[in-house]
Amino acid sequence: MLNHCRRFLPTEGKKRIKALNREVGELVRSIIKKRQEEIKSGKASNDNLLGLLLESNMKGSQQDGMTIEDVIEECKLFYFAGQETTAVLLTWTMILLSMHPEWQVRAREEVLRVFGKNKPDFDGLSRLKIVTMILHEVLRLYPPLTYLPRHTYKTIKLGDVTYPPGVLLRMPILFLNHDPEIWGEDASEFNPERFAQGVSNACKNHQMGFFSFGGGPRICIGQNFGLIEAKMLFSAILQRFSFELSPSYAHAPLIVMTLVPQYGAPLMFRRL
Numbered sequence: 001m002l003n004h005c006r007r008f009l010p011t012e013g014k015k016r017i018k019a020l021n022r023e024v025g026e027l028v029r030s031i032i033k034k035r036q037e038e039i040k041s042g043k044a045s046n047d048n049l050l051g052l053l054l055e056s057n058m059k060g061s062q063q064d065g066m067t068i069e070d071v072i073e074e075c076k077l078f079y080f081a082g083q084e085t086t087a088v089l090l091t092w093t094m095i096l097l098s099m100h101p102e103w104q105v106r107a108r109e110e111v112l113r114v115f116g117k118n119k120p121d122f123d124g125l126s127r128l129k130i131v132t133m134i135l136h137e138v139l140r141l142y143p144p145l146t147y148l149p150r151h152t153y154k155t156i157k158l159g160d161v162t163y164p165p166g167v168l169l170r171m172p173i174l175f176l177n178h179d180p181e182i183w184g185e186d187a188s189e190f191n192p193e194r195f196a197q198g199v200s201n202a203c204k205n206h207q208m209g210f211f212s213f214g215g216g217p218r219i220c221i222g223q224n225f226g227l228i229e230a231k232m233l234f235s236a237i238l239q240r241f242s243f244e245l246s247p248s249y250a251h252a253p254l255i256v257m258t259l260v261p262q263y264g265a266p267l268m269f270r271r272l
């Protein structure tokens, strides 16, 4: 359907992407094969995501089951959507808590109040208010995904503009998250306090201003999981270390699929 507007020009970059895509596909295929054999021989149960996807595959296509190609695509989606996004959230949080040590202190106080020196548990994680405010503010200023691509497949009217089929649209998460009309005059400042009354109360006059996890039917399915991972990690770090940026850090956000610090995030840790 889209071929007429997506002609393939074999540049070096595109050839490399194609080769990497093939390599990742083969890697996933070999994991799937191993898992299928384990399920058949009764060595593995289907109590995780891959198991559930394979169960759907084994039911067969006559019952709307997934093909192995579908399963491979779903595995790739979960891995890339879940791994890289959470990794850059963690990196930016370390950077911002180093730049704003007063928030690092507040976050540590909260973590020690909730867990002491004990291992973070699920109940306690859901009570971390300051840490949650910080993570939302980091996601606002440095959203791992900076825009959402959409393709019109039929004529569609958005506001006053009518788009024909085949138009590529980009929902600019980064711009929305930095818009002073939505967030107020301090939109470009790091101020986790704005999330003190929750996400929907943080935007001045717009329910959907915070777009880091997308919105609507395709909203991120792993947002709670990603936030729990991040809270777990920061609790463990804050309990044990204080940290600051190395003088060699250069602030240079760059979009390479996700929004990354171009020259990395060299940090110095001090054991508490």
Ligand code: HEM
Residues within 6 Å of the ligand: 077, 078, 081, 082, 083, 085, 086, 089, 143, 144, 145, 148, 149, 211, 212, 213, 214, 215, 217, 218, 219, 220, 221, 222, 223, 225, 226, 227
């Ligand atoms: C901080 C971390 C994360 C951020 C910022 C993030 C962001 C997003 C965004 C913006 C979308 C919408 C894409 C679109 O509408 O085109 C999305 C979709 C998705 N995310 Fe996340 N994500 C994160 C973590 C995760 C994790 C941990 C998982 C899985 C374990 C995950 C799995 C997915 C999946 C499967 C979709 C596609 C949902 C669909 O199309 O129905 N994400 N994510």
